[in-house]
Each structure stands twice: as C-alpha cells, then as structure tokens.
Amino acid sequence: MKRALALILLLIPFAMAQDVILWKGSPCEDVPYQKTIEAVAISNGTIYAGCSYKWVVNGTGLISVYYLGVTAAYSTNGTMLWTNDSGFVMKLYPLPEGKILVGSIGGLVVFDENGRYVDRFLVEGKLYDFSVDGDEVYLVSGDVGMVGNRSYPYGFIYKVRLLPNGTIVKPALWSLNLSTMPDRVRVGDVIYVGSGFPSGYTSRHRFGELLGINPDGRLLWNVSLGEWVRDIDLWNGKAVVGTGFGREGKLLVVDGNGNVLLERELFFVEDVEVHKGMAYVGGAEENGKLAAVDLNTGRVVWERDFPYRVKVVKWYEGKLLVGTGKFETKEEDNRTVVYNIGELFVVDPRNGKILKELSLGYVRSIAIESDTVVVGTGSGDFFVLDGRELSSKGVCGPGLTVLLTLFALPLGKKALSL
Template sequence: MRWQAIALALIIVVSMSFGSVLAGEGPILFKGSVGEDIQYQKSIEAVAISNGTVYASCDYRMVVGDELLSIYYLGVMAAYSTNGSRLWVNDSGYVVKIQPLDNGILAGGLGGFVFFDKEGHVRANFPTLNKLYDFAMRNGYVYGIDGDVWYSNGTFSSSGEVFKAKLLENGSLSIEDGWKLRLPTMPGRVRLGDIIYVGSGFPSGYSAKYQFGAIYGVSYDGELLWNVSTGWWVRDLELWKGNAIAGTGFNNTKGYILMVDKDGRVLWNESTFFVEDLLVVNDTLYVSGFDGEKGKVAAYDLNDKKLLWTRDFPYRAKPLAYGSGKLVVGTGKFESRKEGNVTKVYSEGGLYVLDPSDGKVLWEDRGMGYVRSLAVQGSLVAAGTGSSYFYVLDLSKIGESSGICGPAFLVFLTLLAAAAVRGGLNGGRAGR
C-alpha cells in the first residue's frame, strides 16, 4: 500500500505541475474568415481587438474593363467574438486601419472614413480628397493624411495633405473647426507627439517605381514647421521620448533608420535593410523588413543607438506587435503561378513569436500564409493574412513549459509509477 500511495502521489504532483502545458491546447484559439466569396485577389490588411471583439477587414481591388479603365478599392469588414462566433459583416471599402471606439468603430481606408455602430450598421461616411493611408486620434479629433501619385508626360509627381477633423457623436467628421495643410509629397504615416510628425512615401504594404520621401513637422494649429528630406519612402513612423523614428526603404533591399526631434534636427541616421514596420517598446526599437534575399528583424537600444540582435526569416518580415512580454512577427510573400491560362496568386508565409530580449523563436506557424496585419490586446493577438483568413492566438499559452516537460515525459513518469507499484506489490508478497 505504501508503494501505491507513493505512485499515486507522483502522478498527482506531475498532473498539477504540468497540467496546463500537457493539456494539448495550442495558442491558436480560432481561425476566422471574411470575404471568402470574393473572387479577386484579397488580403486582410487591418485587424483590431477591443473588449472581447475581434475586427477584420478583407480588402481587394475590382478592375472594370479590359483596358483597366477603372479600379475600385473595396472591402468587407466582420466582427467576431473571441470565442470564434461571427457577430456581423458589412461592406467597408478598402480599410487600412480600424479604430474601435466607445460607441462604434471608425474604419479608415483608401476612400476615406466609415463609421459603424456596435451592431455593424454604417452610420456615417467621410470621403477624403485622395487615398487615406493612416490616421491618429487625440481629444476627440482625427488627424489624417491623404495623397496620391500621378504620372504625366513621362514624369511622376505626388502630393497630399494632413488634416484635423472633429469626430462627432454620430460618427461623422467635421472640418469646420479643423484645418487642412497641403504637402508637396504624398504622406503615408502620421504620429502625434509634442508636434504632428508626418512621413511621406509609400508606407509598408505598398510600392511603386517612383522614389520620394520626407519627414514633416506640423504644429497642432496646422502650420508646417520644417521638413527633412529622406529621399526614400518613409515606410513606417513611430515615437520615442518626443522624437520621431522613421524607417525608410529603397529598391526592396536597403533602407535607413532616422531619429528626428521636434525642431527637425536629425539625431540618428542608421543604415539598414528595407524597412517594413517599426515598433517601440520602452527603450528598444524593433525593425522588420527585407534585405533582398531574406526577411529580417533587428532590435536596437535607443539610448545607446546600438544594435542588440538580428534574426533572419525565409520570407519578408512585415507587421510587428508586442504582448505578454513577447514579440510577434508576421512574414510572407505573394507567389504568382501560371495554371493553364490563368495566373493565380498564392499567399505564403507564417507567424513567429520571439523572445524580445534576444530574438529566440518561442513558437512558429509557417502554414498561415502571408501575415499582413497584427493587433494585440492583453495576451490576445489577431493575425490577418493575404487571403480571407485571420487567426486569433493567446500569447499566454506560449513559453509556459521548459526543459523536458511534455506529453512524452508524462507517459514516462506514468510507466515509471506503474512499475514502482508492481515492484512494491511483489516485494510485499515476498515479505509475508
């Protein structure tokens, strides 16, 4: 009986110690879809999570006419509960950013803004003059940027604007007590610090043959304070201690990281790979991109302007996110293949979760397809792919175990306990 008690106690201790790890549950909570019936090439370019709801927008371009007479930028947005149930779906236009609010959802896209209520009904629209690539919010106001690139008489040119508009209670926007400021090149990113920072150039996810780029400093009353030419597209723009950090890209192979203060002084200029996204966590800058052959992610100490680590990936590294002390990286590419008389576009790539201190891979899934967008709230991550699918993960389920703990180890201990019981019983009989 003593050996039986010891064996039973051993199994109980193992189950209690490793139960959460050995339950067989992976970090993926569910796989959702939106726009699954769309026949055009499609991609989930924007996701968001707020108060137990996941939002995902599937974007596509509809081409009308054999001679490409017209291109319509369209999209469909859906809302899911975090248990995987679809709540609603509605047309949204081509969405680049989703901003959940207390009374609804503000979606900004290439055609402007659409405001949805919590049930998914469209309550307001606010078209922009040109393509809207980004916006930010502060104190009930929306600060947006829109612009475009034109080709005429063999020459490329671009322009755009940054604007301030009041978000009204019904979800519409009013420019009456706001302003508009014309910019000489197309803006692609906007961030709000002590001043408004605007980056021009094709932002992450877009490209063209025409190279241009600048960082603009704008006051909150709409005055252009200064501009710094980058020459190359500003792919992403973030803030650190009141300074703007810009990541640029050129020729799909190389780029720069620049730090500019509120007076327009360049404090740091670092050569790097072609930048896709930037992420600032405390005093660390994470950079994703492509060097022409491999996907790249690098980490920099912003105080010392020092490279901490780099990691390579089989595909372009694009969106970055941070949650539960972990760094999330989306990677991938679009692969065109000729099948008979039809050219089909396939999404290839996957998702990685890294230790942000050294870049070590904690978890990966290489079969998701090209991960184009990420959103984090708490330990939950939404990952949109270059198709109609998105995934929701729980980061708290990654990195729970260490060493040899796992199902095989539990089987080993169970067999060991059984052997101990048999041995104890045999020994008991021999002693009687």
C-alpha cells in the same frame, strides 16, 4: 513501434498548434479575387477585421481598378456579429460604446455597435493612415500623378473632430496641400507626417521626407530623407522613423524641432515597434530581417534573418510577435494563382532567438487584447490565437509546416484564383 512513435512525435506540434489557434474567420470568403486582411483590431472582447481586395475591370481598352472591401465584427467565440461594406480597409480604430473607426482608401467611415453606418469623411487621393488624439483625428492621403513620362507625388493632411455619437464634424478643422505623398502620421511632440509609399506598397518613384506640423496646421519644418517613410513609432514624444527604397533603408530618430538625433543604416524597413528605449525593426534585404536597435546609442544589439519579409512586429508579454511572408504568383491551367506563404514567429527580444513558429500564411496585421491575439493574413482569413499558449514554453515550429503538407490543412499556404 518505431512507426507509432514517429507518428506520435509528428502529431505533437499539430496538437500544440491546435491549442494555440482558437478559430479562423473569413469575412469575405465568397469574393473570387485575391483578398487580404490588412487591418485587425480588438476591444472589450469584440474582434474587428477588414477584408480588402482590388477589382480590375478591363473594358474598351481602359483599365479601371476598384478598391473594395468589408469590415466585420466577431465575438471572441467566433460568432459573426455584423459585416458591412467599407471599401479597401487600411486601418481600424475601436471607439467607445462598440463603435469602430475605419480608415478605408476613400476616407474615414464610422460604424456603430450593430454595424450600422454612422458617418464618413471623404479625402482626395487615397487615404493611407490616420492617428487619433482625443476627439481629434489627423488623416493623410495622396497619390502619384503622371504627366507624360514625368511623375509627381501630391497629398493632403486633414484634421477633423469626432463627436461622441460617432459623427465627424465637417468641414475639416483645417487641411494642408502638399507636393509630396504623405503615408504616415503620428501625434507626438508635434504632428509627424512621413511621405513615400507605405508598408505593403511599392513603386519605382523615389522620394521621402518627414514633416513637423503644429496642432493648428502650420508647417514647422521639413527633413528630406530620400527614401520612402515606411513606418513611424514614437519614443518620448520623438519620431522613430523607418525608411526604405530598393533593398536599402534606415532608422532615424527626429525630435519635435526637426533635429535628426540618430541615423542608422539597416535594410528596407516595413515596421517599427518601440519598447523601453529599444526599436525592433522588421523588413527585408534579400530575405527577411529583424533588428534590435538601442535608441539611446544607435547600436544594433542583434540582427536576425528570416525566410520571408518581416511585415509586422508587435511586443507581447515580454516577447516579440513577428509576422512574415510573401505572395507568389504562378500560372496554372490557364489561370493566375497567388500563393500566400508565411509564418508567425515568437522571438526573444533579448537576443533574437526564435522561440516558436506557427504557419498561418503571409501575416499582414496583428492586434492584441489581454490573452487574445488576432492575426490577419494575405489569404483573406484571420486567426484568433490563445496568447497564453503562444507565449508559453514549447515549440509549434517547423514540424507544423511538414504536418500541414502531409494532412493538406489550409494553414500554411492558401491558393487564390484570380
């Protein structure tokens, strides 16, 4: 009887997890390389996911890296509607009439409602981010070059117009050359552009600044930060900026005139989510970190540790969805195996209390529409969750991780052979 009771108790979290997870998508399951879902989106019941990977070719002493990937669309019941080559996907933005704007590492790509190619806009360097403002799109791209042992960042900002049929007007309305590498762009009181290596990237090169640009392409001001800009959110037209280098990082509020209104030392920042005057900041120090900061006073209301890096934070129905994880590489049987480890947490924004925990792997991206939550992971899979079950009372928590180990279900860890 005790054994039966123990088994029933063990199965409770599993049943709850099954209620939360509606289905799993794998847009590029046949790709034999390490792959990741860096971007997901959902609009009018259509789910979009970008599956991305790097193909490394070592020939004649030269190493070439190709950034490849596909974008796929699904109905909410899990039926794949279409898939198309798009390159390494950095960001997705749904457009009217079922079109999708894809920010791939080579530039912008537009697909129609059937996945057919409509248009593209190529950039110099690597595209890291874009921001849509009506029918206008602001893009930032760049790279870090080397001359001998000396590195130099460089970059570009573009403004293009997007027509209703999905065509991108060329040439760009304007472009700016920069002596830094821009990685984030947001449209607030001015066009805010941050430079550095964005969330998901790392390097030994230390630099970072925030630029203010007017809609006509004129540089208004420049604030030197000394750390990479990892993310930017907006608050009443101002920029809420998260930075990081090494284990250090800050949260800043900068207005449209370039005035630094708030500067708070935190930790290495990965993501910033602003809601009603509070900034929920995810990142890492030795382990994962999540902090709530009052933007009016700069006070840290609470701070919580997590087992792994906090990669993404989203507000949902009065709660925080917090994606965490890590990649772990091991040599096994003369091959490199990358383990994708992590959880999705539901957190009370009032005090940082963990309400639920769901083992999905390294959470890299989250998108929400009504009661549907889409979670992209570092395994190349994405999960579609029932938001009502996710935000309801109860725990999907630590028992799920144990259960997955016992039953060998592919939810908590995913091994990828390279």
